[in-house]
Amino acid sequence: MTQQHPSAAAQTAASIPDLAAAVTAVRESNPLVQCITNTVVQPLSANALLAIGASPAMINHEADAAQFARISDGLLINFGTASSHNFLAADAAITAARETGTPWVLDPVSYGVIDYRTTRIKQALTWQPTAIRGNASEIAALAGTGAGARGVDSTDEVEAVLEAAIQLSHALGSVVAVSGEVDAIVHAGEQVCIARVSGGSDYMPLVVGTGCSLGGVVAAYLGALPADPFAAVVAAHAHYAAAGTRAAGTSRGPGSFAVEFLDALHSVTAADIAAVGVSYDTVEVTE
Ligand SMILES: Nc1ncnc2c1ncn2[C@@H]1O[C@H](COP(=O)(O)OP(=O)(O)OP(=O)(O)O)[C@@H](O)[C@H]1O
Numbered sequence: 001m002t003q004q005h006p007s008a009a010a011q012t013a014a015s016i017p018d019l020a021a022a023v024t025a026v027r028e029s030n031p032l033v034q035c036i037t038n039t040v041v042q043p044l045s046a047n048a049l050l051a052i053g054a055s056p057a058m059i060n061h062e063a064d065a066a067q068f069a070r071i072s073d074g075l076l077i078n079f080g081t082a083s084s085h086n087f088l089a090a091d092a093a094i095t096a097a098r099e100t101g102t103p104w105v106l107d108p109v110s111y112g113v114i115d116y117r118t119t120r121i122k123q124a125l126t127w128q129p130t131a132i133r134g135n136a137s138e139i140a141a142l143a144g145t146g147a148g149a150r151g152v153d154s155t156d157e158v159e160a161v162l163e164a165a166i167q168l169s170h171a172l173g174s175v176v177a178v179s180g181e182v183d184a185i186v187h188a189g190e191q192v193c194i195a196r197v198s199g200g201s202d203y204m205p206l207v208v209g210t211g212c213s214l215g216g217v218v219a220a221y222l223g224a225l226p227a228d229p230f231a232a233v234v235a236a237h238a239h240y241a242a243a244g245t246r247a248a249g250t251s252r253g254p255g256s257f258a259v260e261f262l263d264a265l266h267s268v269t270a271a272d273i274a275a276v277g278v279s280y281d282t283v284e285v286t287e
């Protein structure tokens, strides 16, 4: 079995992502992001993408999906309320994205909770997503561990599922991002790189779609930074954390937070995002 030994040294300065540069890359390149996502979160997801400087398109029918994937900079797949058309659209879009080398993100909503969706997510995993973004229970379930999600919500802690995230990243080559109070982003190459992103707000789990819309934002960052997927995924989470912290300061509850959060996604500067608390670690892998 593969073992991980925490390294005494934190990640070398040279490989620490330049978050400000990533934010600027998104805002300057206006990445086109195809979202095949659930009906609950469509407006929030599209608005979040507009607010960060990306261009969203919810193209989710199988007859159109592959054609649009070929012109997109990034693709999000989220089966939260998927119809038969959406499942077929996802298959077509992922196939096209793999042909064009377009980065794509899988949000494994409710993996392990219901059978048909679990089968379809398993199929999508065989196509090796550029990034997998989910809450702690979803990531644990993908690796066959954890307490299991309760519907779409997590019952696990991020740190408790870190080993599962590392295994998944090893197996698929994907960047694996686990959301929660402190997010963890894992990329297993010769070494395992781990980033932990603090900030945000405890209103965030009370607004539906903060996680789902983050999946689209991750796709946008990957589209702007295709050569550095770890940096892209960390920067997307730092952007959310900075905006969440700012929005919480002026909110009275989840309703006003949702509005303030969109404003903050737009108004946070690259410097604000670079100032988010992110800690880096590496883990050596030995057989
Ligand atoms: N307690 C918390 N404090 C600060 N930020 C949080 C907290 N819980 C979640 N977040 C943030 O909320 C966002 C969504 O994470 P969450 O784990 O709630 O996703 P999710 O369960 O997939 O959401 P959904 O399925 O409703 O879209 C992330 O940016 C995460 O950092």
Ligand SMILES: Cc1ncsc1CCO
Pocket (backbone or CB within 6 Å): 038, 040, 041, 080, 081, 109, 152, 208, 209, 212
């Ligand atoms: C509430 C809900 N139900 C299916 S998808 C979704 C959005 C959060 O995952």
Ligand SMILES: [Mg+2]
Pocket (backbone or CB within 6 Å): 107, 109, 134, 135, 152, 211, 212
């Ligand atoms: Mg979710």
